[in-house]
Amino acid sequence: MGHHESNYEPKWGIAKWFDERLPVARMVSDQFIVFPTPRNLNYWWTMGMVLFFFLVIQLITGIILTMHYIPHEAMAFNSVEHIMRDVNWGWLLRNMHSNGASFFFIAVYIHILRGIYYGSYKAPREVLWIVGIIIYILMMAAAFMGYVLPWGQMSFWEATVITNLFSAIPLVGDFITHWFWGAYAVSQPTLNRFLSLHYLVPMILVAFVFIHIWALHVVGSNNPEGLAVKSSDDTLPFHPYFTMKDMFMAIVFLTIYAFFVFYMGNYMGHPDNFIRANPLVTPAHIVPEWYFLPFYAVLRAIPDKLGGVVAMFGSILVVAALPWLDRNPIRSLRYRPWARFFFAGFVATAVLLGFLGSKPAEGWYVHASRVLTAYWFIYFLVIVPIMSKIETKNRRMPGSITDSVLGRHGVIPEGATSAPAKQ
Amino acid sequence: MTATIDDHQEGSTRRNFLYIGTGAFAAVGVGCVIWPFVDQMNPDASQKALASIEVDIAPVQVGQAITVLWRGKPVFIRHRTQAEIDEANKVDITSLRDPQKDTERVKKAEWLIMVGICTHLGCVPSGQKTGDEKGEYNGWFCPCHGSQYDTSGRIRKGPAPRNLDVPEYKFLTDTLVKIG
Numbered sequence: 001m002g003h004h005e006s007n008y009e010p011k012w013g014i015a016k017w018f019d020e021r022l023p024v025a026r027m028v029s030d031q032f033i034v035f036p037t038p039r040n041l042n043y044w045w046t047m048g049m050v051l052f053f054f055l056v057i058q059l060i061t062g063i064i065l066t067m068h069y070i071p072h073e074a075m076a077f078n079s080v081e082h083i084m085r086d087v088n089w090g091w092l093l094r095n096m097h098s099n100g101a102s103f104f105f106i107a108v109y110i111h112i113l114r115g116i117y118y119g120s121y122k123a124p125r126e127v128l129w130i131v132g133i134i135i136y137i138l139m140m141a142a143a144f145m146g147y148v149l150p151w152g153q154m155s156f157w158e159a160t161v162i163t164n165l166f167s168a169i170p171l172v173g174d175f176i177t178h179w180f181w182g183a184y185a186v187s188q189p190t191l192n193r194f195l196s197l198h199y200l201v202p203m204i205l206v207a208f209v210f211i212h213i214w215a216l217h218v219v220g221s222n223n224p225e226g227l228a229v230k231s232s233d234d235t236l237p238f239h240p241y242f243t244m245k246d247m248f249m250a251i252v253f254l255t256i257y258a259f260f261v262f263y264m265g266n267y268m269g270h271p272d273n274f275i276r277a278n279p280l281v282t283p284a285h286i287v288p289e290w291y292f293l294p295f296y297a298v299l300r301a302i303p304d305k306l307g308g309v310v311a312m313f314g315s316i317l318v319v320a321a322l323p324w325l326d327r328n329p330i331r332s333l334r335y336r337p338w339a340r341f342f343f344a345g346f347v348a349t350a351v352l353l354g355f356l357g358s359k360p361a362e363g364w365y366v367h368a369s370r371v372l373t374a375y376w377f378i379y380f381l382v383i384v385p386i387m388s389k390i391e392t393k394n395r396r397m398p399g400s401i402t403d404s405v406l407g408r409h410g411v412i413p414e415g416a417t418s419a420p421a422k423q
Numbered sequence: 424m425t426a427t428i429d430d431h432q433e434g435s436t437r438r439n440f441l442y443i444g445t446g447a448f449a450a451v452g453v454g455c456v457i458w459p460f461v462d463q464m465n466p467d468a469s470q471k472a473l474a475s476i477e478v479d480i481a482p483v484q485v486g487q488a489i490t491v492l493w494r495g496k497p498v499f500i501r502h503r504t505q506a507e508i509d510e511a512n513k514v515d516i517t518s519l520r521d522p523q524k525d526t527e528r529v530k531k532a533e534w535l536i537m538v539g540i541c542t543h544l545g546c547v548p549s550g551q552k553t554g555d556e557k558g559e560y561n562g563w564f565c566p567c568h569g570s571q572y573d574t575s576g577r578i579r580k581g582p583a584p585r586n587l588d589v590p591e592y593k594f595l596t597d598t599l600v601k602i603g
Binding site: 060064067068082085086087088089090092093 | 459460462463464465467468469470
């Protein structure tokens with residue numbers, strides 16, 4: 001992987017024997033212990049490990065929940081209550097899984113925003129970026145199907161609304177929608193296949209995470225200065241410096257997560273999902289889970305059915321296209337003050353769209369959604385390419401990572417020692 | 424970090440203590456995390472609620488038997504005739520594969536309560552209904568491999584290693600039995 005020499009030397013006979021046949025220990029050592037990592041990484045870089053934790057938590061709690069859940073229209077809702085009330089520790093497992101999904105998304109949004117701010121999508125990390133977007137889309141698919149399983153009112157109606165999007169496709173829309181449902185409306189066949197696919201998608205996701213880490217390790221991590229690694233002085237071994245930094249952040253994150261799991265298990269959910277699904281009664285306000293709200297706002301902002309669908313998917317595609325929209329030679333927004341200003345506007349837009357997605361599509365909410373949706377696309381398709389051509393030099397940029405760590409602009413302050421502690 | 428000689432003497436004991444302390448704490452923590460994931464597979468509250476059943480045996484006439492479902496298994500409840508009780512008591516214990524006196528297997532002699540699963544490989548023996556094949560010992564006969572049980576449910580002939588199991592039970596009243 002990459003162009004680093006492997007210095008791993010097995011100490012015991014059996015380790016050497018195994019290393020000659022399947023070099024797993026060597027891979028772990030090279031990729032996660034000695035791996036040279038830029039020494040100036042800040043806490044925004046810890047989300048990768050946090051995401052991995054939550055993937056594992058979701059996988060384990062999910063597999064266990066499937067031991068007790070019943071994917072039948074007449075029994076699904078009851079089986080979830082059975083899990084909450086009868087199954088040993090069922091309440092804990094269910095709360096871990098539902099809040100785990102939310103925290104998975106909190107972490108991924110921080111992770112993506114870090115990537116945009118520090119230019120981690122730029123060459124040579126374009127493939128890494130695309131793989132990341134694919135993982136994000138898989139996460140959304142898994143979360144969507146998972147939310148249907150408890151078969152409450154929100155589960156059912158969210159499934160109906162979102163799967164009806166397929167019917168917007170010209171000519172084959174209805175055919176595809178009925179094929180997907182397995183029926184003429186969301187019903188038993190849909191529920192059954194959603195459990196199967198909800199179990200499958202995370203497995204595909206794990207494969208893409210492996211590819212994601214592989215792609216990252218070929219080129220190495222970006223860093224807050226956006227500077228390339230010039231020498232080994234610019235780096236530190238991943239263990240113990242970044243394993244410990246990651247562990248610390250993971251513990252902080254898990255503590256907040258635990259607070260939700262134990263004290264506010266239903267806070268991020270919707271009370272209407274405690275009503276059994278009723279195909280004859282639509283709730284007054286259908287609202288998806290919070291992590292989908294910005295896209296829901298975009299969908300409803302466009303008055304045309306197909307147009308709304310195209311805009312919703314388009315809003316993710318423009319993010320995927322960033323490496324080609326922005327080719328400014330300066331990577332990190334730290335050194336691009338105007339671009340940073342517009343980026344702040346983008347973050348505010350995303351948050352506001354989220355808020356609007358939770359509101360009914362009436363009055364000034366609709367106007368605001370349209371303005372903000374317009375800004376989203378203008379930011380990526382107009383502002384970013386324009387900014388890419390201006391602000392291309394910044395005299396305040398340090399010469400190297402080591403320079404930036406030891407003192408700004410290459411000036412070493414008095415008393416600073418020359419080299420960092422290394423193992 | 425370069426260590427001085429002083430560091431090495433004191434530092435290593437303190438460091439060892441911290442390592443071992445943290446390790447112990449982490450091990451306890453891991454145990455606490457793992458336990459719920461393991462325990463969730465144990466029988467849950469709805470299963471435990473069915474762990475005991477109460478059976479009204481008043482309608483069971485002398486010479487009649489009923490089968491009830493307990494913990495997913497059949498339980499034979501037979502209201503034995505005096506003849507059957509005497510037959511059970513007359514048997515020479517030392518000749519039995521699984522020696523047990525009839526009085527060890529019942530609380531009230533006329534009520535025989537046993538798990539109706541052959542101790543060989545798990546089939547349900549016949550003998551509960553009149554007209555059923557009961558085997559040479561007038562008890563129960565397992566059609567799968569030919570095990571034969573007597574009027575006390577003890578194995579007399581055939582491959583089964585043990586007498587039919589007697590579950591934990593209690594007479595709440597003369598006509599109400601709580602099994603399990």
